Amino acid sequence: MTKFSFLRCALLDLTVVSALILGGCAASNTEQQVATYEEEFNDPLENVNRKIFDFNQFVDRNAIVPVAKAYRAALPDPVRDSLRDFLNNLREPLVFVNDTLQGQFKRAGETMGRFVINSTIGIGGVVDVAGRWGVPYHEEDLGLTLGAWGVPEGPYLVVPILGPSTPRDLGGQVAEGFGDPWNNIVTGNPWTLYWIPFVRGGVSGIDTRSRYIETLADIERTSLDYYATIRSLYRQRRTALIRHEQEENLPPKAGFTRREDRGTPSTVARSAVGPGVVSEH
Protein backbone atom coordinates (compact mmCIF):
# COMPACT_ATOMS: atom_id res chain seq x y z
CA MET A 1 0.00 0.00 0.00
CA THR A 2 1.33 3.36 -0.80
CA LYS A 3 1.38 6.23 1.57
CA PHE A 4 -1.59 8.47 1.65
CA SER A 5 -4.03 6.13 0.12
CA PHE A 6 -6.48 5.18 2.66
CA LEU A 7 -8.52 2.07 1.94
CA ARG A 8 -6.63 2.03 -1.29
CA CYS A 9 -7.42 -1.58 -2.11
CA ALA A 10 -11.05 -1.02 -1.41
CA LEU A 11 -11.31 1.62 -4.05
CA LEU A 12 -9.66 -0.55 -6.59
CA ASP A 13 -12.90 -2.33 -7.23
CA LEU A 14 -14.94 0.83 -7.36
CA THR A 15 -14.35 1.23 -11.03
CA VAL A 16 -17.38 3.38 -11.56
CA VAL A 17 -16.15 5.93 -9.10
CA SER A 18 -12.69 5.80 -10.58
CA ALA A 19 -13.95 6.20 -14.10
CA LEU A 20 -15.85 9.28 -13.02
CA ILE A 21 -12.78 10.74 -11.42
CA LEU A 22 -10.56 9.94 -14.35
CA GLY A 23 -13.13 11.39 -16.70
CA GLY A 24 -13.07 14.47 -14.57
CA CYS A 25 -9.33 14.83 -14.92
CA ALA A 26 -9.39 14.40 -18.62
CA ALA A 27 -11.85 17.24 -18.92
CA SER A 28 -9.72 19.45 -16.73
CA ASN A 29 -6.62 19.22 -18.87
CA THR A 30 -7.89 21.96 -21.13
CA GLU A 31 -8.21 24.33 -18.20
CA GLN A 32 -4.69 23.71 -17.08
CA GLN A 33 -3.14 26.69 -18.75
CA VAL A 34 -5.59 29.26 -17.46
CA ALA A 35 -3.65 30.90 -14.68
CA THR A 36 0.00 31.10 -13.80
CA TYR A 37 -0.33 29.70 -10.36
CA GLU A 38 -2.28 26.75 -11.61
CA GLU A 39 0.69 25.88 -13.77
CA GLU A 40 3.00 26.11 -10.80
CA PHE A 41 0.96 23.84 -8.60
CA ASN A 42 -0.56 21.92 -11.50
CA ASP A 43 -3.79 21.91 -9.58
CA PRO A 44 -6.48 23.17 -11.96
CA LEU A 45 -9.17 21.43 -9.91
CA GLU A 46 -8.06 23.13 -6.72
CA ASN A 47 -11.51 24.39 -5.79
CA VAL A 48 -13.05 20.95 -6.07
CA ASN A 49 -9.99 19.31 -4.57
CA ARG A 50 -10.19 21.53 -1.51
CA LYS A 51 -13.83 20.62 -0.97
CA ILE A 52 -13.03 16.92 -1.21
CA PHE A 53 -10.05 17.51 1.07
CA ASP A 54 -12.35 19.10 3.65
CA PHE A 55 -14.72 16.18 3.33
CA ASN A 56 -11.84 13.74 3.79
CA GLN A 57 -10.70 15.67 6.84
CA PHE A 58 -14.20 15.42 8.29
CA VAL A 59 -14.27 11.66 7.74
CA ASP A 60 -10.74 11.36 9.05
CA ARG A 61 -11.50 13.22 12.26
CA ASN A 62 -14.80 11.54 12.98
CA ALA A 63 -14.31 7.99 11.79
CA ILE A 64 -10.84 7.04 10.66
CA VAL A 65 -8.76 8.48 13.48
CA PRO A 66 -11.05 7.13 16.23
CA VAL A 67 -10.86 3.68 14.67
CA ALA A 68 -7.10 3.99 14.20
CA LYS A 69 -6.71 4.98 17.86
CA ALA A 70 -8.81 2.05 18.99
CA TYR A 71 -6.78 -0.26 16.78
CA ARG A 72 -3.54 1.06 18.19
CA ALA A 73 -4.80 0.72 21.74
CA ALA A 74 -6.22 -2.76 21.24
CA LEU A 75 -3.25 -4.46 19.62
CA PRO A 76 0.31 -4.46 20.95
CA ASP A 77 3.18 -3.19 18.79
CA PRO A 78 4.51 -6.60 17.70
CA VAL A 79 1.08 -7.71 16.55
CA ARG A 80 0.57 -4.58 14.48
CA ASP A 81 4.06 -4.87 13.03
CA SER A 82 3.38 -8.47 12.06
CA LEU A 83 0.17 -7.43 10.40
CA ARG A 84 2.04 -4.74 8.48
CA ASP A 85 4.70 -7.27 7.45
CA PHE A 86 1.96 -9.64 6.30
CA LEU A 87 0.27 -6.93 4.23
CA ASN A 88 3.61 -5.90 2.74
CA ASN A 89 4.29 -9.51 1.83
CA LEU A 90 0.99 -9.66 -0.04
CA ARG A 91 2.23 -6.67 -2.05
CA GLU A 92 5.48 -8.34 -3.10
CA PRO A 93 4.21 -10.01 -6.31
CA LEU A 94 3.11 -6.65 -7.68
CA VAL A 95 6.26 -4.97 -6.41
CA PHE A 96 8.22 -7.63 -8.28
CA VAL A 97 6.27 -6.99 -11.48
CA ASN A 98 6.87 -3.26 -11.19
CA ASP A 99 10.58 -3.70 -10.43
CA THR A 100 10.83 -5.82 -13.56
CA LEU A 101 8.82 -3.45 -15.73
CA GLN A 102 11.22 -0.70 -14.71
CA GLY A 103 14.22 -2.82 -15.63
CA GLN A 104 15.33 -2.77 -11.98
CA PHE A 105 16.46 -6.37 -11.94
CA LYS A 106 18.50 -6.16 -8.77
CA ARG A 107 15.51 -4.80 -6.91
CA ALA A 108 13.28 -7.40 -8.57
CA GLY A 109 15.61 -10.11 -7.31
CA GLU A 110 15.50 -8.68 -3.80
CA THR A 111 11.74 -8.61 -3.92
CA MET A 112 11.58 -12.21 -5.11
CA GLY A 113 13.97 -13.28 -2.39
CA ARG A 114 11.99 -11.43 0.26
CA PHE A 115 8.76 -13.00 -0.86
CA VAL A 116 10.15 -16.54 -0.83
CA ILE A 117 11.92 -16.16 2.50
CA ASN A 118 9.16 -14.32 4.31
CA SER A 119 6.41 -16.57 2.98
CA THR A 120 8.22 -19.66 4.24
CA ILE A 121 10.62 -18.97 7.10
CA GLY A 122 8.61 -15.87 7.92
CA ILE A 123 5.45 -17.96 8.32
CA GLY A 124 3.32 -16.59 5.52
CA GLY A 125 4.82 -13.12 5.85
CA VAL A 126 4.04 -12.33 9.47
CA VAL A 127 7.75 -12.09 10.28
CA ASP A 128 9.93 -9.92 8.06
CA VAL A 129 12.91 -12.27 8.18
CA ALA A 130 14.45 -10.84 5.02
CA GLY A 131 14.27 -7.34 6.46
CA ARG A 132 16.18 -8.50 9.53
CA TRP A 133 18.74 -10.02 7.22
CA GLY A 134 19.31 -6.66 5.62
CA VAL A 135 16.94 -6.65 2.65
CA PRO A 136 14.16 -4.27 3.66
CA TYR A 137 10.80 -3.94 1.95
CA HIS A 138 10.67 -1.34 -0.78
CA GLU A 139 7.68 0.26 -2.28
CA GLU A 140 6.71 0.10 -5.94
CA ASP A 141 3.44 0.49 -7.77
CA LEU A 142 2.22 0.99 -11.29
CA GLY A 143 1.99 4.76 -10.90
CA LEU A 144 5.70 4.81 -10.08
CA THR A 145 6.47 2.52 -13.01
CA LEU A 146 4.57 4.80 -15.37
CA GLY A 147 6.50 7.71 -13.89
CA ALA A 148 9.79 5.90 -14.46
CA TRP A 149 8.74 5.43 -18.08
CA GLY A 150 8.24 9.16 -18.40
CA VAL A 151 4.47 9.39 -18.13
CA PRO A 152 3.69 12.77 -16.54
CA GLU A 153 1.75 12.69 -13.28
CA GLY A 154 -0.92 15.07 -14.51
CA PRO A 155 -2.91 17.47 -12.37
CA TYR A 156 -3.19 16.99 -8.65
CA LEU A 157 -6.27 15.15 -7.47
CA VAL A 158 -7.84 14.64 -4.09
CA VAL A 159 -9.85 11.43 -4.16
CA PRO A 160 -12.71 10.95 -1.69
CA ILE A 161 -11.51 8.90 1.29
CA LEU A 162 -8.29 7.87 -0.47
CA GLY A 163 -6.72 11.31 -0.45
CA PRO A 164 -3.95 12.79 -2.62
CA SER A 165 -3.37 11.32 -6.04
CA THR A 166 -2.86 12.12 -9.70
CA PRO A 167 -4.41 10.60 -12.83
CA ARG A 168 -1.27 8.56 -13.32
CA ASP A 169 -1.19 7.23 -9.78
CA LEU A 170 -4.93 6.64 -9.59
CA GLY A 171 -4.93 4.87 -12.94
CA GLY A 172 -2.07 2.68 -11.76
CA GLN A 173 -3.96 1.88 -8.60
CA VAL A 174 -7.09 0.85 -10.44
CA ALA A 175 -5.11 -1.36 -12.82
CA GLU A 176 -3.28 -2.97 -9.92
CA GLY A 177 -6.60 -3.71 -8.28
CA PHE A 178 -7.47 -5.86 -11.25
CA GLY A 179 -3.99 -7.32 -11.51
CA ASP A 180 -3.51 -8.19 -7.84
CA PRO A 181 -3.14 -11.96 -7.61
CA TRP A 182 -4.73 -12.29 -4.17
CA ASN A 183 -7.74 -10.23 -5.16
CA ASN A 184 -8.13 -12.42 -8.20
CA ILE A 185 -7.89 -15.60 -6.21
CA VAL A 186 -10.45 -14.63 -3.61
CA THR A 187 -12.91 -13.07 -6.00
CA GLY A 188 -12.61 -15.74 -8.72
CA ASN A 189 -14.35 -19.10 -8.84
CA PRO A 190 -15.04 -20.82 -6.59
CA TRP A 191 -14.48 -18.27 -3.85
CA THR A 192 -16.15 -15.07 -5.06
CA LEU A 193 -15.35 -13.40 -1.76
CA TYR A 194 -15.71 -9.84 -2.99
CA TRP A 195 -15.50 -8.38 0.48
CA ILE A 196 -11.98 -9.59 1.15
CA PRO A 197 -10.13 -6.97 -0.92
CA PHE A 198 -12.14 -4.31 0.87
CA VAL A 199 -11.23 -5.69 4.27
CA ARG A 200 -7.60 -5.89 3.23
CA GLY A 201 -7.68 -2.30 2.02
CA GLY A 202 -9.48 -1.15 5.13
CA VAL A 203 -7.10 -2.86 7.54
CA SER A 204 -4.10 -1.60 5.63
CA GLY A 205 -5.47 1.93 5.65
CA ILE A 206 -6.22 1.86 9.36
CA ASP A 207 -2.80 0.43 10.16
CA THR A 208 -1.08 3.11 8.09
CA ARG A 209 -3.20 5.87 9.60
CA SER A 210 -2.52 4.61 13.12
CA ARG A 211 1.19 5.19 12.59
CA TYR A 212 0.79 8.87 11.83
CA ILE A 213 -1.88 10.08 14.21
CA GLU A 214 0.31 12.54 16.11
CA THR A 215 2.48 13.49 13.17
CA LEU A 216 -0.34 14.50 10.90
CA ALA A 217 -2.23 16.22 13.68
CA ASP A 218 0.87 18.24 14.38
CA ILE A 219 1.48 19.16 10.77
CA GLU A 220 -2.14 20.20 10.46
CA ARG A 221 -1.92 22.31 13.58
CA THR A 222 1.26 24.10 12.57
CA SER A 223 0.55 24.51 8.87
CA LEU A 224 -0.61 27.79 7.42
CA ASP A 225 -2.24 25.92 4.56
CA TYR A 226 -2.55 22.22 5.33
CA TYR A 227 -3.95 21.42 1.91
CA ALA A 228 -0.96 23.00 0.17
CA THR A 229 1.47 21.27 2.51
CA ILE A 230 0.00 17.84 1.85
CA ARG A 231 -0.04 18.54 -1.88
CA SER A 232 3.65 19.35 -1.82
CA LEU A 233 4.55 16.37 0.37
CA TYR A 234 2.66 13.96 -1.84
CA ARG A 235 4.26 15.22 -5.04
CA GLN A 236 7.76 15.30 -3.63
CA ARG A 237 7.45 11.86 -2.17
CA ARG A 238 6.21 10.31 -5.41
CA THR A 239 8.96 12.03 -7.34
CA ALA A 240 11.57 10.76 -4.90
CA LEU A 241 10.25 7.22 -5.16
CA ILE A 242 10.54 7.36 -8.94
CA ARG A 243 14.14 8.59 -8.63
CA HIS A 244 14.89 5.68 -6.29
CA GLU A 245 18.00 6.47 -4.37
CA GLN A 246 20.42 7.68 -6.93
CA GLU A 247 23.16 9.20 -4.84
CA GLU A 248 21.51 11.44 -2.33
CA ASN A 249 17.81 11.96 -2.41
CA LEU A 250 17.87 15.73 -2.32
CA PRO A 251 15.69 17.64 -4.76
CA PRO A 252 17.48 19.60 -7.47
CA LYS A 253 18.71 22.90 -6.28
CA ALA A 254 16.27 24.97 -8.28
CA GLY A 255 16.02 28.50 -7.07
CA PHE A 256 18.84 28.52 -4.60
CA THR A 257 20.17 31.69 -6.06
CA ARG A 258 20.99 33.65 -3.00
CA ARG A 259 24.71 33.30 -3.44
CA GLU A 260 24.66 35.78 -6.25
CA ASP A 261 21.70 37.83 -5.25
CA ARG A 262 22.25 38.96 -1.73
CA GLY A 263 19.91 41.81 -2.34
CA THR A 264 22.08 43.85 -4.61
CA PRO A 265 19.99 46.21 -6.72
CA SER A 266 21.12 44.79 -10.04
CA THR A 267 20.22 41.22 -9.22
CA VAL A 268 16.89 42.21 -7.74
CA ALA A 269 16.12 44.13 -10.88
CA ARG A 270 17.21 41.24 -13.05
CA SER A 271 15.17 38.66 -11.24
CA ALA A 272 12.21 41.01 -11.22
CA VAL A 273 12.15 40.73 -14.99
CA GLY A 274 11.27 37.09 -14.86
CA PRO A 275 10.36 36.40 -11.28
CA GLY A 276 10.28 32.74 -10.43
CA VAL A 277 10.13 31.59 -14.01
CA VAL A 278 13.37 29.72 -13.83
CA SER A 279 13.42 29.06 -10.18
CA GLU A 280 10.00 27.56 -9.71
CA HIS A 281 10.97 24.24 -11.21
Next chain:
Amino acid sequence: MLRRSVLTAAFAILVGVLAPALPAAAAADPAAMISTLGSRALEVLGKGATQAQRTERFRELLREDFDVPGIARFVLGRYWNTATEEQRAEYVKLFEDYIAMAYATRLAEYTGETFKVTGSRPDADGAIVSSQIVRPGGAAPVKVDWRLTGRNGVYKISDVAVDGISMAVTQRSEFASVIQHNGGQVQGLITMLRQKTSGNGAR
Protein backbone atom coordinates in the same frame (compact mmCIF):
# COMPACT_ATOMS: atom_id res chain seq x y z
CA MET B 1 5.20 5.82 3.41
CA LEU B 2 4.39 9.41 2.84
CA ARG B 3 3.22 9.76 6.34
CA ARG B 4 6.38 8.10 7.50
CA SER B 5 8.30 10.53 5.40
CA VAL B 6 6.50 13.46 6.87
CA LEU B 7 7.36 12.20 10.26
CA THR B 8 10.94 11.59 9.44
CA ALA B 9 11.27 14.86 7.60
CA ALA B 10 10.26 16.58 10.74
CA PHE B 11 12.74 14.44 12.56
CA ALA B 12 15.63 15.28 10.32
CA ILE B 13 15.08 18.93 10.70
CA LEU B 14 14.71 18.57 14.40
CA VAL B 15 17.78 16.44 14.72
CA GLY B 16 19.77 19.04 12.93
CA VAL B 17 18.42 21.89 14.86
CA LEU B 18 18.38 20.47 18.32
CA ALA B 19 21.98 19.50 18.59
CA PRO B 20 24.36 22.03 20.05
CA ALA B 21 26.44 23.47 17.28
CA LEU B 22 30.16 23.08 17.10
CA PRO B 23 31.32 25.86 14.81
CA ALA B 24 34.96 24.78 14.81
CA ALA B 25 34.14 21.29 13.56
CA ALA B 26 31.62 22.73 11.17
CA ALA B 27 34.18 24.91 9.53
CA ALA B 28 36.51 22.02 8.88
CA ASP B 29 34.28 19.24 7.66
CA PRO B 30 30.61 19.22 6.66
CA ALA B 31 30.27 15.48 7.30
CA ALA B 32 31.63 15.85 10.81
CA MET B 33 29.33 18.78 11.40
CA ILE B 34 26.23 16.79 10.46
CA SER B 35 27.44 13.75 12.35
CA THR B 36 27.88 15.80 15.48
CA LEU B 37 24.53 17.43 15.00
CA GLY B 38 22.73 14.13 14.61
CA SER B 39 24.40 12.30 17.44
CA ARG B 40 24.09 15.14 19.89
CA ALA B 41 20.48 15.59 18.90
CA LEU B 42 19.67 12.02 19.87
CA GLU B 43 21.18 12.67 23.29
CA VAL B 44 19.40 15.95 23.73
CA LEU B 45 16.06 14.74 22.43
CA GLY B 46 14.22 13.79 25.53
CA LYS B 47 10.61 13.51 26.35
CA GLY B 48 11.46 15.45 29.46
CA ALA B 49 11.79 18.82 27.79
CA THR B 50 8.79 21.09 27.81
CA GLN B 51 7.32 22.56 24.69
CA ALA B 52 8.74 25.98 25.45
CA GLN B 53 12.20 24.58 26.15
CA ARG B 54 12.21 22.70 22.89
CA THR B 55 11.17 25.72 20.91
CA GLU B 56 13.86 27.86 22.49
CA ARG B 57 16.60 25.27 22.12
CA PHE B 58 15.48 24.77 18.60
CA ARG B 59 15.65 28.43 17.80
CA GLU B 60 19.20 28.74 19.11
CA LEU B 61 20.30 25.87 16.93
CA LEU B 62 18.50 27.21 13.92
CA ARG B 63 20.54 30.36 14.33
CA GLU B 64 23.78 28.47 14.87
CA ASP B 65 23.70 25.91 12.10
CA PHE B 66 21.11 26.96 9.56
CA ASP B 67 21.24 29.75 7.04
CA VAL B 68 17.90 31.05 8.22
CA PRO B 69 17.84 34.29 6.20
CA GLY B 70 18.85 32.39 3.08
CA ILE B 71 16.23 29.70 3.58
CA ALA B 72 13.61 32.33 4.36
CA ARG B 73 14.40 34.09 1.15
CA PHE B 74 14.36 30.92 -0.93
CA VAL B 75 11.04 29.94 0.59
CA LEU B 76 9.48 33.26 -0.35
CA GLY B 77 10.57 32.69 -3.93
CA ARG B 78 9.63 35.33 -6.42
CA TYR B 79 7.57 37.20 -3.84
CA TRP B 80 10.77 38.34 -2.21
CA ASN B 81 11.08 40.80 -5.03
CA THR B 82 7.64 42.26 -4.51
CA ALA B 83 8.07 42.66 -0.74
CA THR B 84 9.12 45.97 0.76
CA GLU B 85 12.19 46.23 2.97
CA GLU B 86 9.99 46.36 6.06
CA GLN B 87 8.05 43.32 4.92
CA ARG B 88 11.25 41.41 4.24
CA ALA B 89 12.64 42.19 7.65
CA GLU B 90 9.46 41.22 9.44
CA TYR B 91 9.05 38.12 7.32
CA VAL B 92 12.55 36.81 8.07
CA LYS B 93 11.99 37.29 11.78
CA LEU B 94 8.57 35.61 11.64
CA PHE B 95 9.98 32.80 9.52
CA GLU B 96 12.46 31.93 12.25
CA ASP B 97 9.70 32.03 14.86
CA TYR B 98 7.50 29.90 12.68
CA ILE B 99 10.09 27.23 11.93
CA ALA B 100 11.07 27.04 15.59
CA MET B 101 7.43 26.67 16.58
CA ALA B 102 6.35 24.31 13.84
CA TYR B 103 9.24 21.87 13.97
CA ALA B 104 9.97 21.92 17.68
CA THR B 105 6.55 20.47 18.36
CA ARG B 106 7.42 17.40 16.33
CA LEU B 107 10.37 16.46 18.51
CA ALA B 108 9.10 14.19 21.18
CA GLU B 109 8.39 11.17 18.99
CA TYR B 110 11.92 10.63 17.83
CA THR B 111 13.95 9.02 20.51
CA GLY B 112 15.92 5.82 20.55
CA GLU B 113 16.92 5.67 16.90
CA THR B 114 20.42 5.63 15.47
CA PHE B 115 21.78 8.38 13.28
CA LYS B 116 24.79 7.94 11.01
CA VAL B 117 26.44 9.90 8.25
CA THR B 118 26.89 7.77 5.15
CA GLY B 119 28.57 10.11 2.73
CA SER B 120 29.56 13.59 1.78
CA ARG B 121 30.48 15.27 -1.45
CA PRO B 122 31.38 18.79 -2.50
CA ASP B 123 28.67 20.75 -4.25
CA ALA B 124 28.78 23.97 -6.22
CA ASP B 125 28.04 26.15 -3.20
CA GLY B 126 29.28 23.92 -0.44
CA ALA B 127 28.56 20.28 0.25
CA ILE B 128 25.87 17.64 0.34
CA VAL B 129 25.95 15.24 3.26
CA SER B 130 23.97 12.02 3.24
CA SER B 131 22.87 10.32 6.41
CA GLN B 132 20.54 7.64 7.63
CA ILE B 133 18.28 7.07 10.52
CA VAL B 134 18.42 3.38 11.27
CA ARG B 135 15.22 1.92 12.54
CA PRO B 136 14.61 -1.30 14.42
CA GLY B 137 12.82 -4.37 13.07
CA GLY B 138 14.38 -4.59 9.61
CA ALA B 139 12.55 -1.59 8.21
CA ALA B 140 14.35 0.38 5.51
CA PRO B 141 16.51 3.16 6.97
CA VAL B 142 15.32 6.70 6.49
CA LYS B 143 17.53 8.72 4.20
CA VAL B 144 18.31 12.23 5.34
CA ASP B 145 20.26 14.49 3.01
CA TRP B 146 21.64 17.86 3.95
CA ARG B 147 22.55 20.70 1.68
CA LEU B 148 25.23 22.93 3.13
CA THR B 149 26.35 26.25 1.83
CA GLY B 150 29.92 27.18 2.57
CA ARG B 151 31.09 30.71 2.95
CA ASN B 152 34.60 31.58 4.14
CA GLY B 153 35.07 28.07 5.45
CA VAL B 154 31.91 28.13 7.51
CA TYR B 155 29.07 25.83 6.54
CA LYS B 156 25.44 26.52 7.12
CA ILE B 157 22.57 24.16 6.37
CA SER B 158 20.34 25.46 3.61
CA ASP B 159 18.03 22.47 3.15
CA VAL B 160 17.21 19.11 4.61
CA ALA B 161 15.46 16.35 2.69
CA VAL B 162 14.07 13.24 4.28
CA ASP B 163 13.29 10.38 1.93
CA GLY B 164 13.38 12.97 -0.82
CA ILE B 165 11.04 15.47 0.80
CA SER B 166 12.69 18.84 1.12
CA MET B 167 11.81 21.14 3.97
CA ALA B 168 12.60 24.23 1.93
CA VAL B 169 10.56 23.11 -1.07
CA THR B 170 7.60 22.14 1.09
CA GLN B 171 7.63 25.45 2.92
CA ARG B 172 7.99 27.36 -0.31
CA SER B 173 5.04 25.61 -1.88
CA GLU B 174 2.89 26.26 1.14
CA PHE B 175 3.82 29.92 1.43
CA ALA B 176 3.22 30.50 -2.28
CA SER B 177 -0.24 29.02 -1.89
CA VAL B 178 -0.97 31.28 1.07
CA ILE B 179 0.17 34.37 -0.80
CA GLN B 180 -1.85 33.50 -3.87
CA HIS B 181 -4.95 32.98 -1.80
CA ASN B 182 -4.34 36.46 -0.42
CA GLY B 183 -4.43 38.19 -3.75
CA GLY B 184 -0.70 37.82 -4.36
CA GLN B 185 0.10 39.99 -1.36
CA VAL B 186 3.03 39.08 0.87
CA GLN B 187 1.23 40.96 3.65
CA GLY B 188 -1.33 38.15 3.78
CA LEU B 189 1.41 35.64 4.57
CA ILE B 190 2.95 37.93 7.15
CA THR B 191 -0.39 38.32 8.89
CA MET B 192 -0.89 34.57 9.03
CA LEU B 193 2.64 34.00 10.29
CA ARG B 194 2.01 36.55 13.03
CA GLN B 195 -1.12 34.74 14.09
CA LYS B 196 0.53 31.33 14.05
CA THR B 197 3.54 32.42 16.02
CA SER B 198 1.76 34.64 18.50
CA GLY B 199 0.62 31.65 20.52
CA ASN B 200 -3.11 31.83 20.11
CA GLY B 201 -2.91 30.82 16.49
CA ALA B 202 -0.72 27.87 17.33
CA ARG B 203 -3.12 26.65 19.97
